[in-house]
Amino acid sequence: MSIQPNYLVVGAGVAGIAAARALQARGLPCVVLEAKDRIGGRAYTDATGFDHGASWLHQANDNPLTVFAEAFGFETVDHDKLRQRLLFTEGRFGTTAERQAFAAAEDHFWRVIEAAAADGAPDRPASDAAPGGGRFDALVAHCEGAQICAAELSRMSLHDFAATALDGPNLLLRRGLGTLVSTLAEGLPIRLNAPVAQLDWSGNHVEASGAFGRVRARAAIITVSTGVLAQGGITFTPDLPAEKQAAIKALPLGLLNKLAFPMPPGVLPEFGPLASLRRDIAAAGDRPISWIARPFGAPMMLAFIGGSLAWKLSRAGKQATEAHARAEFARIFGAEAAVALGPPIISDWGGDPHFLGSYSHAKPGGQAARRVLAEPLADGRLIFAGEACHARFAGTVAGAWLSGDAAAQLIMS
Template sequence: MSFDADVVVVGAGAAGIAAARALLARGRTVRVLEAGGRLGGRAFTDTESLGAPFDAGASWIHVAERNPLTPIAQGMGFTLRDERRRVRDILLVRGRPATAGERAAHDAAAEAWEAAAEARDAAGGEDIPLAQAVPRGGPWDATMAYWFSTIISGVEAERFSLRDYVATGLDGGNLQVREGFGTLVARLGEGLPVTLHAPVARLRQDGAGLAAEGGWGVLRARAAIVTVSTGVLAAKGIQFEPELPDEVHAAIAGLPQGLLSKVVLRASGEGRLGLGPFSRLGRMVEGPGDHAMSWMLWPWGRDHAVGFLGGELAWQLAQEGPAAAEAFARAELARYVGAAEVARSFAPGAVVTRWAEDPLFLGAYSHARVGHYGARAALRDAAPGDGRLRFAGEACHPRYAGTVGGAWESGEHAAAAIDATLG
C-alpha cells in the first residue's frame, strides 16, 4: 500500500505546527491538513480590523522563563514586553477608586485565595470544585473568583476541578509580542507542508495506516496526530472509524472548553482618558450575578482598548451577538469614566472575538471538570490503532494546559511518540 506521507497532522495551530516541525526534523514525511484559511489556530493576530496588530486569541507568552516560545521569539527578533506584575491603574470599588487600604486588602485577598487553593489541593483527598477550596464571603473573594477562574480560566470556580486548577496554575513572567503572538506562531508554520481549507471530516483506519477524508479528497498516512480543540472533538467535528475507545471519549468529555472573549473599542480623539499605554482597569465584583470586565488600554501606545470577559457571561453574549457584547463593554467602561466620556472618547463599533461561535474552535481553552483532572494525561497518552493515532493540543498538557507553550510541547510530545511507533 502506498502512503501520501508518514504522518498526517490535523490542524495547523501551535500543536500541529510543533508536531510537523518535530517530525520533519526526525526525517519523517508529513502533511498538515487545516480546515481554516490561515496558520496559528487560537494564536491569531488580526492585522486588518484595527489598523494595528491585535491578538484575538493568545497574547501573552506565559511562564516565559521556561516557555519554549520565548527563546524562539527572541531568536527571530520579535519585540517582547515583560509584564511581570499586572497592577491595576484604576481599581474601582462601588463606583469610586479604591483607597490604599482597599488595594492592600485586594492584594492580600489574592494571595489568600491562591494559598487556600494550593493548601487544600496539597491536603489530598477527593477532587472538589475550586469554589469549595477558596475563601468565601470576604469583601474581595468574589472578585478573586471572577479574576482567577472566570476570566483567566474561562469557567466559573463552581465547575472547575481544584486539582486541575492548581496543577495548571501559571507562575513566572508574561511577555507580550509587539508584532502579535499569532504572527509569531503563524511564521513558525511557514514553509511546512500545510494544506489550508482542508477540513478533516473523517479519519478512518485504512489497512496498516489511516485515511483522512473531507470534501477536498483523501490523504493516506501511516499515522495521524489530531490537534483540534476538545470542543471540536466533543461536538464530533471529526468522525473516527473505528469509534474511539470509551476512555478517550471520557477524557474528551472531562475537558470542556471554557470561554474568554475580547471586546475591542477604538479611541476617537487624542485624549486616551488620560491613561498611558498598557493601563489596566478592573473593579470589585459585588456578589453573585455581578459580571465584571477587565481592561487593558492602549497596548504599545495603539489607539484601542481591550476588554476581557469570561465564563457564563461570555457564552451568553456570544449567543446574543456582537452588538450585545459591545453594549455591555461600553456600560462597563462607563462605570470608570461615565457614559458621556465613553461616547466622546470611543468611536462607534467594536471588534468582538468569536471563538465560541466558530465551529473550528467552539471555545477558548480547556478546563477539567471536577473529578476529571487525570483527563489531560489520559488524552495525551491515548494511542488507539496500535499507537498510530495520537492527540495533541493545549488540553493534553497536564501542566501548561490552555497555553500556546503547552500546545507546542504537546505537539512535540505526540511527534516523538508517533516517531517511536513507526520505528
C-alpha cells in the same frame, strides 16, 4: 487531493505547527490539514496587530515559545513589571490601600487553593476550596475563574486548577503572539481550507477524508480542540474508545472573548500603556469584565469577557456583546466616554465551529483526563495533542507546543 505522506497532522494551530516542525526536522514527510483559510488556530494576530486569542507568554522562563521570540527578534515587554493595576470599587477608583488589599486577597486565594489541592482529599469543584468572606474574595474568585480560566471555579476540578496554575513573567509581544506562531509555520507543508470530516483508523494506516479528498498516512496527530471533538466535528472509524470519549467530555472549553475598541485621545488621559483595570463585584450575580488600556501605547481599549457571561453574549451575537461592553465602560468612565469609543473588533471563539470555545478546563473529578487524552491509540497510529493534552501548561500556547512536539516524538520513536 489524494496523497500518502508518512505522517498526517490535523490542525495548524500551535500544537500542529510544533508537531510538523518536529517531523520535518527529522526529514519525515508529513502534511498538515487545516480547516480554516489561515494558520495559527487560537493564536491569531490580525492585520491591525490585535491578538484575537493568545497574547501572553505565561511563565516565560519555562515557556518553549520564549526562545523563539528571542531568536526571531520579537520585542517583548514584561507586563507585570510595566502595568498599572487599577481597581474600580464602590463607584470610584480604589485607593492604594484597596489595591494592596486586593493583591493580598489574590495571594491568600492561591495559598488556600494550593493547600486544599495538597490535602489528599478527593477532587471537588475549585469553588469549594476558594476562600470567602473577605472584602475582595468574590472578585478574586471571579478573576481567577471566569476572567482568566474562562470558566467559573464551580465548573473546574480543584486538582487540575491547582496543577495548571502558572506564574510570571508574563510577556507580551509588540508584533503579536499570533505573528510569532505564523513565523514558526513558515515552510511547513500546510494545506488550508481542508477540514477533516472523517478519520478512519481501522487498518494499518490512517485515512483522513473530507471535501479536499483523501490523505492516507502511517500515523496521525489530531490537534483540534476538545470543543470540536466533543461536538463530533470529526467522525472516527472505529469510534474512539469509551475512556477517550470520557476524557474529551471531562475537558470542555471555557470561553474568553475579546473586544478591541479604538479610543480617541483624551478619553483616559491618566493611564499608562497596558494598564489593567478591574471592576469590583457590586452584588451577587454581577460578572464584571476586565480591561487593558493602550496596548503598546496604541489608542485602544481592550475588553475581556469570560465564563458564563461570555457564552451568553456569544449566543446573543456581536451587537449584544458590544452593547454590554460599552455599558460596562460607561459604568466606569461615564456615558459620554463610552459613546466616544470607536467600533470594536470582536473575537467570538464560542461561535466559531473550528474551536467552539477558548481553552480547556477539567471538570470536577476529571483531573486525570489530560493524561488519558494524550495516550496514543493503535500502537501510536493515532495520537491526540493540543493544549488540553498538557497536564501542566494546559490552556496555553506553551501546553499546545509541548504536547504537539511530544506527540511527534512519540510517533517517530
